[in-house]
Amino acid sequence: MSSQLDSAPIAPAALQRAAEWMARLWAEDASAADADACAAWRAAHPEHERAWARLQRFARQFDTLPRDVARSALAPAPRHAAGRRRALQLLGLIAAGGGTALLAHETDLWQSAASDYRTSVGETRTIVLADGTQVVLDTASAIDVRYGAGERRIVLRAGAILVTSAHETAPVYRPLLVQTPQGTATALGTRFSVRLDDGESRVAVFQGTVALQPLQPMQDGAPSLHLQAGQQAGYTRLEVQDVTNLENSAAAWTDGSLVAERMRLDELLAELGRYRHGVLRCDESIASLRVTGVYSLRDTDRSLANLAASLPVQLVYRTRYWVSVGPRQAS
The missing domain is CATH 2.60.120.1440 (Jelly Rolls)
Structure with missing residues (x-):
C-alpha cells in the first residue's frame, strides 16, 4: 500500500511549495526559523511530506557535486524573480538527473514553473x-x-x-x-x-x-x-x-483586499492563507464564527491582528510561517 501511495501523482501546488522550501533551506542565509517553518509545512498535510520526500530523492542524486556548486544552482533569486527562477532552478537540476519525466508527466509543476507569466505567493x-x-x-x-x-x-x-x-x-x-x-x-x-x-x-x-x-x-x-x-x-x-x-466584491483581490460579508472564519483564513507562506491554522471550535469587514491581502499579518481585535480569538505565532488562530483564553 505504501509503495502505491508513494508512486501516485502528487498535487502540483505541493511540489511547487516543496521546491521553494528546498531552495530556501539550501540558501546561504537559511536560518533555524526557516527549518522550523519547513518542518511545520511538511507536518501540516500528508501530501506535503510526500512532495518533500519525492524531491529529496531527486536531490540526493547530486550529493557527489561540490556543495558550493549545488548551492549556487539553488540559491534564492532576487525578490522580484524569486518564485519563477527558484522553481526553474530546482526543476532544471532535477531534469539533469533524469527526473523530468516523472515531474512533467505526473503533474503540471514543470508547465507552471515554465509558464509565460506567473506570480509568487502574495504577489499579483x-x-x-x-x-x-x-x-x-x-x-x-x-x-x-x-x-x-x-x-x-x-x-x-x-x-x-x-x-x-x-x-x-x-x-x-x-x-x-x-x-x-x-x-x-x-x-x-x-x-x-x-x-x-x-x-x-x-x-x-x-x-x-x-x-x-x-x-x-x-x-x-x-x-x-x-x-x-x-x-x-x-x-x-x-x-x-x-x-x-455574483457578489460585487468578487474582484476585490485585484486591489489587494478581501471583502467578507458574514463569511465563516475558517473560509476567511483559508483565503488569507493563499497570500502568505507557511501554515495558517484555524481551531475547529471557532471555525464557524462569522466575519464581516475588509481585510488586506498584501499585509496578512495586519489582517490577522484585526481579526484578533474584533473577535474572541487569539493568534499563536510558533514562527512567522506557522500561525494558529484559536479561542481567546480567559485572563
Missing part, C-alpha cells in the same frame, strides 16, 4: 497581451498564452486570473478563451475571472457573457452554458454546477 501582476486584452494574475498563479490565426487562447496552469477582453482587430475574428483542466471559458465581449479550485474551475462574470464548455460533457454534443454579467459558476470536466449570483 497585471499584463497586457498583444491584442490589448488585460490579464491580472492572482497569488501563486501561472498562464501560457497561445495566440494563433484561429483563436486567442489563455491556458490557466495555476491560481486565478481576471481577464478584460479587448476588441478583436484581426481581419478574421478569433475567439478569446481561457483553458483549464476542466474545459474552456469563452469570452463574448466581457470582463471575467477564472480560478482553479480543488478539481474544478470557477468562473465569475462582471461584464458581458462567458460560454462554459466542460472538457467531457455528460451528453455528447451538449451546448455550452452561457453565464451573464452578475453570475458565477463552477464546472468540472463533466458538467457546469452551482450557477449563483
